[in-house]
Amino acid sequence: MLDIKRLDHFGLLAGTIKDLNLIELIDSHFKYDDQESISTGEAITGMIINGLGFTQLPMTLTPKFFETKPLDILFRDGVQASHFNRFKLGRSLDEVHGYGIEALFSEIAVNVCGKEGVKMNYSHLDTSSFSLTGEHLPDSDEHEIRITR
Numbered sequence: 001m002l003d004i005k006r007l008d009h010f011g012l013l014a015g016t017i018k019d020l021n022l023i024e025l026i027d028s029h030f031k032y033d034d035q036e037s038i039s040t041g042e043a044i045t046g047m048i049i050n051g052l053g054f055t056q057l058p059m060t061l062t063p064k065f066f067e068t069k070p071l072d073i074l075f076r077d078g079v080q081a082s083h084f085n086r087f088k089l090g091r092s093l094d095e096v097h098g099y100g101i102e103a104l105f106s107e108i109a110v111n112v113c114g115k116e117g118v119k120m121n122y123s124h125l126d127t128s129s130f131s132l133t134g135e136h137l138p139d140s141d142e143h144e145i146r147i148t149r
Helices: 010-019 022-027 040-051 059-066 086-099 101-116
Strands: none
Touching: 010 022, 010 040, 022 040, 022 101, 040 059, 040 086, 059 086, 086 101
């Protein structure tokens, strides 16, 4: 019997994730439980691939999403769609939250930038808010037109 599975654009995603060692980088921050079939890094990677799959499925249907994907190519031999169940994904999200989402993202970003040769000598300014204190003169505009009745 011939079993055909569609790789679509997921091969590019999985290849990039593997080239950047994203799974290993995530896993380096969390303990691996031998009783679980996939690691936290693989679960997070599964959520990334699912999220970029242009589907509107809730997390509980992630195993259904992966039923038609070649998981041995996207991940490794032995990974099954049922491994991406809501319990494993939920525990992985809890672990990432406990570690610190921003901290993990920053560590991944620095690692990837270093690996890809992206210069990191620029500082970032949060432009979403500015705080001003002290006494300020009102703006003066010589070309202001006053309209009165």
